[in-house]
Amino acid sequence: MxxxxxxxxxxxxxxxxxxxxxxxxxxxxxxxxxxxxxxxxxxxxxxxxxxxxxxxxxxxxxxxxxxxxxxxxxxxxxxxxxxxxxxxxxxxxxxxxxxxxxxxxxxxxxxxxxxxxxxxxxxxxxxxxxxxxxxxxxxxxxxxxxxxxxxxxxxxxxxxxxxxxxxxxxxxxxxTIFEELIRRFNEENNEEAGEHFTPRDVVKLMADLIFLPVVDRIESGSFLVYDGACGTGGMLTVAEERLKELSQSHGKAVETHLFGQEVQPETYAISKADLLLKGEGEEAENLKYGSTLSSDAFPSHEFDFMLSNPPYGKSWKTDLERLGGKGDITDPRFVVQHGGDPEFKMITRSSDGQLMFLVNKLSKMKHATKLGSRIAEVHNGSSLFTGDAGQGESNIRRWIIENDWLEAIIALPENMFYNTGIATYVWILTNRKSEARKGKVQLIDATGWSVPLRKNLGKKNCEFSEEHIRQICELIVNPVQTEQSKIFANEAFGFWKITVDRPLRLATDLSPARLDLFEKVCKAAKEEPLPKLARRVAKLLGAGPHLDFNVVMDAVETDADKHGVKLTAKRKKLLQVELTVTDASASPVVKKVHKPGKTQPDPLHGLYPVEMDGKTRVVEYESDTSLRDTEQIPLLEEGGIEAFFKREVLPYTPDAWIDPDKILIGYEVSFTRHFYKPIPMRTLEEIKADIYALEQETDGLLEQIVGKVER
Known part of the structure; x- marks a missing residue:
C-alpha cells in the first residue's frame, strides 16, 4: 500500500x-x-x-x-x-x-x-x-x-x-494500520505502555537475534513461534514478517504458525483482532487468554522460536498459590531432576516472576530437530544476580548454564522502554549451540549504542538505529572478543557457597550466686530436680569457672544416673544456657564421639582426632552459630574448595571447618564486574596545581568581604 x-x-x-x-x-x-x-x-x-x-x-x-x-x-x-x-x-x-x-x-x-x-x-x-x-x-x-x-x-x-x-x-x-494505532495509543498512555508494548527497535533486534545465527540452516517448511506474554502480539507479527523476509532472501518457502498467551483482557483482544484483521483467522485461534504460569494453554507443545518481554518486578503470588504454594508445586515445568537432585525446584520469590516465564519457554524447546529451539527474552538486572545459592533464581541460572543453553546476554541502554528507565537485558538461549560456542557464554555491552529520540516517549528517550542492530547481530553471528563483547566459560559464572563453622567454647559457672539464679529459673520452668543436681556437681568440681564444658556434663550425667534424674534435651539446654558463657579460651564443646574405626579424621570437615581414655577417637564439635560465616568460591578456583579454605580461612581461624552438608552451588552474572572501567586517579601534581590555582583566585577575596583588619 x-x-x-x-x-x-x-x-x-x-x-x-x-x-x-x-x-x-x-x-x-x-x-x-x-x-x-x-x-x-x-x-x-x-x-x-x-x-x-x-x-x-x-x-x-x-x-x-x-x-x-x-x-x-x-x-x-x-x-x-x-x-x-x-x-x-x-x-x-x-x-x-x-x-x-x-x-x-x-x-x-x-x-x-x-x-x-x-x-x-x-x-x-x-x-x-x-x-x-x-x-x-x-x-x-x-x-x-x-x-x-x-x-x-x-x-x-x-x-x-x-x-x-x-x-x-x-x-x-x-x-499495519491497526498496529500503528496501537503504538500511538500506547505512547499516549505511557504509564501503562511498558506492561504490554515493547518498542519496535527492541522487537526487531530480538527477532534478528533468534533468526540470523541460523538463517543459513533454515529449510523450507513450517515453524512454530511462541510468546508466553504476548501482549498486543507485536513480537509475534514482527517475528513472522522477519522470518518470511529472511527465508525468501535465501530461496526458502517458510510457513509460520503463531502461538501466544496473554492475561490482560484488552491486550489479548488487540492481539487476536490484529490477526483477524490480517486475514489470519486460523492463527488467531492459537492465541489463548489466561495466565501462562498457572494455566499453561500449550502444555504439550514445542516451538522452534520463542520470544517475550515478560513483566518484571511484578508479583506472581496469585499464580503461585494456584500452583499449590511454594512448597507444594509439582508442575514439571518448574520442578525437574538436575544436579543429582530429583526435585530440583526453580521457584522464584513471589514478588517477581519474570524468570518463571523463561523456565516455561525452556520446557517447550524442541530437542529432536536439527535447529532445536532459539529463545530471546527481555529481563531487568535482577534476573542476573538476585537469589542466593540454592534459591529459585540461582537454581534457574544454574539449570540453564549447566545445560549449556545460554548463548548470550546483551545489556541494553537505559531508558529504552516506555515505562521504566532501568537497565534491561536480552537473554539469548538455544539447545543447539555451534561447536565454537559450546561451554561458553557471550556478554555484550550495548549500553552505549543508541541514538536519541527527537521527543521522549514516556521514559524512552533513545532507540537503536539499524546500524546498531546490525552491529549487535554481527557479534552474535560471529562471536569475537572486543571491548563490548566478552566470552567466558560457563563455569565462570558459578560458585560454591560454603558454610564456615567454628567450635562452641563454653566456660561453666557453678558459683553460689549463679546457682541461686539458676534455682529461680528452674522453679519458673518447673524443673525442680535440676538445682539440686547442679549444687552436687558444684560441690564435686568446685565453683569454677570451668573451661571444659565436656567434663562438667560428664559429671552431670553421672550424678543424674546416680540420683535417678532424667536428663531430657530440654534440661540439658537449660543447664547450658543458664550456667555457661562463651569463652574463647575454653575447650570446644563435643557434639558427637564416633565409634573407633568407623570414621576417619577430617579436620577440614569438622572431624577431629582426640585422645580419650588412651585411645584416639574422632569427634565432632558443637558449632558456635554466632561465629558462623559463609564464603563464595568460584568454580574455576584452582585447587577448588580445599585450596581456597587453606589459603583464605585457616590462617586466620585455624579452628574453623566446612560443613559438607551445607555446600551449595550458585550462579550469577555480573556485567559490572566484567565491563567496569575504573576512573583513573589524578596525580599528586595535578591536585597541587588545582590547589595553587584556587589560592590565587581567592587571594584577597576575604579582605574584600570583611574589610581590612587594623593591627
Missing part, C-alpha cells in the same frame, strides 16, 4: 477520537472505543460481499434446526468469522432515534461469530454503548468510520466511470 495512503488512514482514524469522543472520554480512554470500532468496521467491510449468502444459509440452518452453525456460516462467508445479524454498519447509519440505534447496534454485535464475540467481550466494548448513547455520539461514530474519504475494505472504491477512487486495503496493510 502507498505510504501516503497509510498515513492518511491512520491520521483520519486518529482524528475521529478528537472529533467525536472529546469531552465525553478522557484522552487516555479513547482507545476503549476506537480500537474495537476499527475492528468492527474492518470485519463489516470484509463480510459485505457475502452478507446475503450468510443470511440465506442462516435461514436454512435455522429451518433445519441445526444448532452448530459455525462451520457452515464461516464457509459461506469465506472467512474465519461471520455476522449473521440482518444488519450492516451502513444499515445502522440511517437510524435517527438513539434508542432504536442502540437496539439495532447491539443486535448487530450479537450477530458476530464466537471468535469475534470473545474479542468484543475482552475489549469490554458493550460497556461503552450506554455512554455513547447518552452523549448522542453513537451515530456520529458509525458515520465517521463509514466516511467516503477512507476505504477500510479489501476491495477498491470506484467512481462513476469505474476508475479506482480509493485503493483496496489488503489484510497486511490493515494489520
Amino acid at each position: 502507498d505510504h501516503a495512503m497509510h498515513n492518511t488512514i491512520v491520521s483520519f482514524i486518529w482524528g475521529i477520537a478528537d472529533d467525536v469522543l472529546r469531552d465525553v472520554y478522557v484522552r487516555g480512554k479513547y482507545r476503549d472505543v476506537i480500537l474495537p470500532m476499527m475492528v468492527i468496521r474492518r470485519l463489516d467491510a470484509v463480510l459485505e460481499p457475502t452478507k446475503e449468502a450468510v443470511l440465506a444459509m442462516k435461514k436454512q440452518l435455522d429451518a433445519a434446526g441445526i444448532a452448530n452453525q459455525h462451520a457452515a456460516l464461516a464457509q459461506v462467508s469465506r472467512e474465519a468469522f461471520y455476522n449473521a445479524s440482518p444488519f450492516t454498519l451502513r444499515d445502522l447509519k440511517s437510524r435517527a432515534k438513539q434508542q432504536q440505534l442502540r437496539a439495532d447496534f447491539e443486535a448487530y454485535l450479537d450477530g458476530f461469530s464466537q471468535n469475534v464475540q470473545e474479542i468484543l467481550d475482552k475489549f469490554k466494548f458493550r460497556n461503552q454503548i450506554q455512554t455513547l448513547v447518552d452523549a448522542d455520539i453513537l451515530g456520529s461514530l458509525i458515520e465517521k468510520f463509514l466516511d467516503t474519504k477512507i476505504n477500510l475494505s479489501p476491495k477498491p472504491v470506484l467512481d462513476d466511470k469505474g476508475n479506482e477512487k480509493l485503493p483496496a486495503l489488503d489484510n497486511h496493510a490493515m494489520g
